[in-house]
Amino acid sequence: MKKRFIVIVLDGFGIGAMKDARIVRPGDETANTLGSILKDCPDMKLPVLERLGLMNAFGRESAAMKFSPSANYGRCELMHYGADTFMGHQEIMGTLPIKPTAHPFLEKAEEVSRYLRQNGHDVRVIEKQGLKYLVVDRYATVADNLEADPGMCYNVTAPLDFMPFEEEVEIARLVREVVTVGRVIVFGGTGNTMEDLQRAEEIKLGNYIGIASAKSKSYEHGYQCRHLGYGVDKQVQAPTILTNAGVHCTLIGKVADIVANDGGESISCVPTEEVMRLTVQAVKNMEKGFVCTNVQETDLAGHSQSAAAYREILETADRGIGAVLEEMEAEDILVVMADHGNDPNIGHSRHTRECVPLLIYTRGMSGREIGTRKTLSDVGASVCSFFGVKSTQNGTSFLEDLL
Secondary structure: OOEEEEEEEEOOOOOOEOOOHHHHOOOOOOOOHHHHHHHHOOOOOOHHHHHHOHHHHHOOOOOOOOOOOOOEEEEEOOOOOOOOHHHHHHHHOOOOOOOOOOOOHHHOHHHHHHHHHHOOOOEEEEEEOOEEEEEEOOOEEEEEOOOOOOOOEEEEEEEOOOOOHHHHHHHHHHHHHHOOOOEEEEEEEOOOOHHHHHHOEEEEOOOEEEEOOHHHOOOOOOOEEEEEEOOOOHHHOHHHHHHHOOOEEEEEEOHHHHOOOOOOEEEOOOOHHHHHHHHHHHHHHOOEEEEEEEEHHHHHHHHOOOHHHHHHHHHHHHHHHHHHHHHOOOOOEEEEEOOOEOOOOOOOOOOEOEOEEEEEEOOOOOOOEEEEEOOOHHHHHHHHHHHOOOOOOOOOOOHHHHO
């Protein structure tokens, strides 16, 4: 008999601001991603998500979508600080989030430079307008990330025709050992040069200097990327625990890029229709195992501040989730959730700190409410409980609440 646990993460699909949003992310206290989409698109109909309990989790009905008496549902709060796709997925997989600190790279440049030199690397310090970044071993820049919240991430960037990606990763690992910002992001591409990186150099807000990612030409050919998170240990996460126990794990979409899955299969993909097709195929081909899919284009629609675009992606995802449901058998469990919010009408293009829906389907079980969970890690803990393996570092299984 087949035994599969499927998690579909609708990236950035929040259902209302968390109580601490005013303190943690001032300006997000009125955020409500689903509410904004429904305000602009009151006739939006998502029949599969409606049946799974989306409006139950949301707490009110719309003109076109109603409460579902058969749904198993709840809500999840975010335990990680802020509202972040990377840390949201680490939390889903069972990591206990540690609050990072925020610093312009200028404050860490000397310490990072000294540590890299101690470990045998050649380091050149670039100074512009009182700010600093590093060039390591001639080809790897270490600098501020100019796209994330200021001071929360550093980038390590290199032209991969001149420095192998794994050498760049080792430099980034040393940087990670020194700094306490949320992420060190290491990436690069082929076909570009150090001159391209130099031309992409920018200063923002007077305190941050870095290589603008899109202008660096890193994305155009041979792109590789790895995220090194603060306090993230793959050994305590569901994919590593499962694969070490002989349970197959498949990650699809953006989650394949940001969650460690050394013993399983990771498939990077962005277009929603293709992401859902790959998910259906993975479920069909799996006898026993865990599938986690990230639908990234919902988040991208939020970043574009377009409720209409968000609606279109949700409708595509809804059809895909329906196709997944058709493949499910008696022992299978499906969870549909999100990792944070991305309210298209909040007035900025960043993520929003919101509760997220937790919609659960398994044959023969209906009408169960599991309340508001304190952490996304309850999902990872539930996956491990389902397969009878040791639990994740963080989280409490909700399976018992469904019985």
